[in-house]
Amino acid sequence: MTTTSVETQNGKTTDSGVTTLPVYPFTAIVGQAELKLALLLCVIDPTIGGVMVMGHRGTAKSTAVRALAALLPPQRAVAGCPYGCDPAAPSSICPHCAAPDQDAAKNGQEKRRASAKRPPSVLRPVPVVDLPLGATEDRVVGALDIERALVEGVQTFAPGLLARANRGFLYIDEVNLLEDHLVDLLLDVAQSGVNVVEREGISVRHPARFVLVGSGNPEEGDLRPQLLDRFGLHARITTIDDVAERVEIVKRRRAFDADPVAFAQQWEREQQRLQRRIRMAQKRLPSVELTDEALYAAARLCVALNIDGHRGELTLARAAVALAAFEGRESAQPSDIARVATLSLRHRLRKDPLETSGDDARIERAVAETIGAAARA
Numbered sequence: 459m460t461t462t463s464v465e466t467q468n469g470k471t472t473d474s475g476v477t478t479l480p481v482y483p484f485t486a487i488v489g490q491a492e493l494k495l496a497l498l499l500c501v502i503d504p505t506i507g508g509v510m511v512m513g514h515r516g517t518a519k520s521t522a523v524r525a526l527a528a529l530l531p532p533q534r535a536v537a538g539c540p541y542g543c544d545p546a547a548p549s550s551i552c553p554h555c556a557a558p559d560q561d562a563a564k565n566g567q568e569k570r571r572a573s574a575k576r577p578p579s580v581l582r583p584v585p586v587v588d589l590p591l592g593a594t595e596d597r598v599v600g601a602l603d604i605e606r607a608l609v610e611g612v613q614t615f616a617p618g619l620l621a622r623a624n625r626g627f628l629y630i631d632e633v634n635l636l637e638d639h640l641v642d643l644l645l646d647v648a649q650s651g652v653n654v655v656e657r658e659g660i661s662v663r664h665p666a667r668f669v670l671v672g673s674g675n676p677e678e679g680d681l682r683p684q685l686l687d688r689f690g691l692h693a694r695i696t697t698i699d700d701v702a703e704r705v706e707i708v709k710r711r712r713a714f715d716a717d718p719v720a721f722a723q724q725w726e727r728e729q730q731r732l733q734r735r736i737r738m739a740q741k742r743l744p745s746v747e748l749t750d751e752a753l754y755a756a757a758r759l760c761v762a763l764n765i766d767g768h769r770g771e772l773t774l775a776r777a778a779v780a781l782a783a784f785e786g787r788e789s790a791q792p793s794d795i796a797r798v799a800t801l802s803l804r805h806r807l808r809k810d811p812l813e814t815s816g817d818d819a820r821i822e823r824a825v826a827e828t829i830g831a832a833a834r835a
């Protein structure tokens with residue numbers, strides 16, 4: 459088993475003998491607190507269901523996703539498994555890890571029982587898979603391996619982008635321009651953590667657990683409300699107006715481009731601090747209590763805003779608990795519901811033709827009326 463270390467944060471990836479350049483550090487991103495918080499909450503609790511990020515171009519959306527993935531500790535993956543299974547707990551539905559191997563099958567035993575040891579593994583960075591706009595469904599979900607079918611006459615499955623994204627992030631730029639049926643499919647898989655492919659004589663199920671991040675520009679249209687509702691959070695990102703912050707963005711980016719390794723070293727302590735906080739929050743999450751007061755606050759808020767369905771409350775509850783975990787608290791209170799209200803409900807509001815103050819103002823007003831202004835502090 460290979461045990462060499464991988465340090466994606468400062469750019470050394472030694473397991474496969476490849477050295478990569480560092481990724482721009484997450485903690486060096488200027489401002490954009492809403493986007494950063496939304497991504498962090500989804501990493502702490504992936505069941506929140508991903509983030510839709512709407513906003514201007516060139517505002518560090520993709521930089522933030524890559525930076526967050528690089529901040530997370532590298533993960534062990536079963537060597538040769540195209541789905542990147544965790545060797546400590548390979549997925550029971552993984553066609554590679556759960557399939558009985560030839561010899562063991564002859565003896566009526568399963569591969570893992572036969573070896574009783576953990577499978578050989580490699581250390582890899584947390585994957586970030588980009589889904590290009592023109593991607594076909596075959597490329598996304600996987601398809602029949604045509605080459606093998608023609609050359610060897612065997613029907614095998616060639617895994618797609620969803621396989622590569624397992625245990626990482628799937629980033630879709632301009633998700634609002636993607637065909638609805640593909641978005642629908644992606645949201646289904648993101649929610650279930652399983653990709654099912656049934657076609658051309660192929661029947662495959664494989665693990666596909668990832669944090670889905672979709673981004674788009676509102677000027678190019680919105681997703682249908684049914685699809686929007688299935689993204690856990692909705693972050694809004696705009697160009698920064700503050701001159702000093704704009705200058706800082708350019709300074710930092712220029713310093714990073716000039717010497718990525720030195721820049722990463724400067725941010726190392728900040729990065730490690732955040733990494734520790736995320737790890738602690740993930741550990742604490744299952745024991746964080748959601749108080750009845752918080753639950754009632756979530757339900758009242760959704761009633762006040764006329765939210766259809768119950769995904770609103772569910773997301774409010776998960777996001778509030780993740781926020782409490784991130785801040786090292788034992789319970790989530792109504793104030794946590796208030797702080798995640800805009801992220802959780804903005805995309806679930808019914809359009810109100812008489813409302814002119816904007817979605818965020820509507821939510822803030824409802825929070826003030828149902829939870830109390832003090833709770834937002």
Ligand SMILES: Nc1ncnc2c1ncn2[C@@H]1O[C@H](COP(=O)(O)OP(=O)(O)OP(=O)(O)O)[C@@H](O)[C@H]1O
Pocket residue numbers: 482486487488489490514515516517518519520521522631673707710711
């Ligand atoms: N707040 C910021 N902090 C640091 N760098 C930033 C910030 N905003 C933009 N940048 C820099 O601007 C450039 C563009 O960022 P990026 O590619 O992440 O934008 P994007 O929002 O994903 O754009 P697009 O929507 O066009 O794909 C990068 O070099 C990035 O480092």
